[in-house]
Amino acid sequence: MKFKVLLVDDEPAALEGMQLWINWPELGFDICGTSSNGAEALAQIEKLQPDLVVTDVRMPVMDGLEMIETWQKRNNHPVRFAIVSGYSEFQYAQKALRFGITRYLLKPIDEEMAAEELGAIYQELVEERGRQHINRIASYEETVNLLKALMNQPTSLLGDTQRIDALSSLRKAWNVCFIQPRSSSSAETREGVSAFAEEREAMYLIDLESGSFALVYGFDPDADGPDGLARMRDLENQCRTLGAYATVGAGAESLLEISETYRQAQAALIHRFYTDDFAGITVYRDVAGFTFRCQYDQTELVDRIMGALQLLDKSGLEEGLSQAEDRFRENSLAPDIVRKFVIHLFYLMLEHLDELPDKASELQSRYDIPGKASAVCTMRELVDLIHSVGKEIIDLLLEVKSQRSQGVVQNINVYIREHFRETLTIKKLAEVFYLHPVYLGQLLQKRNGVHFNEMIHNLRIEEAVKLLREGTLNNGEVAERVGYANYGQFLKQFERRLQMSPNEYRNRN
Structure with missing residues (x-):
């Protein structure tokens, strides 16, 4: 583990000496910068965010103690300080104790003593980093639990509005990105989304049922758009690569409205049914006004498809399914009705294997169309599945017919030879x-x-x-x-x- 150190001294020779006489990398530090006075050092601390600042006491413009006091009043970023002082200045440097500065290096720098003191500082930084990590994890988990409750049971948190308001105030607006991975890449997708969230502030990964998950994220509508999509661009590319579906609700001003936003993101998912690729995140605002047709007479389509199956006609089966797909798309039939149609076909097809119950059971288990239809599955995928089932059943029936005809031909040939x-x-x-x-x-x-x-x-x-x-x-x-x-x-x-x-x-x- 490495920590960043900023060196501050108005004497160039002293700065050079600290860089040369101390083996910083061996002690676990990387020098991120140097400054010649306290005012300049404040700007460097703001920019470089070092873990440790080693500073001289007496400097022009702003001395070391003034710099420490000013920074601690700002409280922008926790920084550990160490004082560099000569024997004649040590009494003056002791004033630093009131700022909590307990570590110091004596001029001229003694390599062994400096190594001992910096080694102790390194251990303190390691312990502090560990405490921060534990606190950060605990705080993150606490926030995730709060957000999950807000998404699912907001009324149960009516007495906790102060904590919700405090979290909500971190960003101008909030939204939910709902992500449904493919079963084959669920773990990989979650790992990628988790890494995406960890690299960004005000973004929390929420695990949901059925292998899906959500990102609750804060955003600035002016910079990121009304739904914060600008913050999701890299995630959009990940989902496209991994074959995962992603949708977002309409951005809300407060986390108290996140339950509705979550519902919207889930509702938008159904509109991916007629898409044939994974391009883009579906936005609830874009599809909210669209309605699916809920009635359609499927009798003719079922008769044509099953007729082709009975005739062991693979090309007829493909044409029938293609016609059904075209009709459903043209009429924007509700996905639930299409799923029921495919499941109905599945069981009708299996009935033709009544002489091969083991094969029927094996096909039912292997394809599991009822289970796959209830998951996130596009129209194209469902048609491909039922088409594969139909072709396999035709092959099985042709095999049975062939075996049966062989026996019949044998009997006929015997009869012919006799007559x-x-x-x-x-x-x-x-x-x-x-x-x-x-x-x-x-x-x-x-x-x-x-x-x-x-x-x-x-x-x-x-x-x-x-x-x-x-x-x-x-x-x-x-x-x-x-x-x-x-x-x-x-x-x-x-x-x-x-x-x-x-x-x-x-x-x-």
């Missing part, structure tokens, strides 16, 4: 398995790689080849046995697949 010799059509097959003929045809082609009719011809010709090898049936009987009523059709399909006629095949085999 290909009969007059089997896709329509008849669809009736047997209770499927739409078009869907069934597409499903078989996708799973088997060939069209239904091609599959039937392939099976029949495979069977015909076996019968021809056995040689017990003529060509016409073989054609009829494998399911062809027309020999010409049998011949055409046989030659197409084996590049030869049935007779040529007989002769070769």
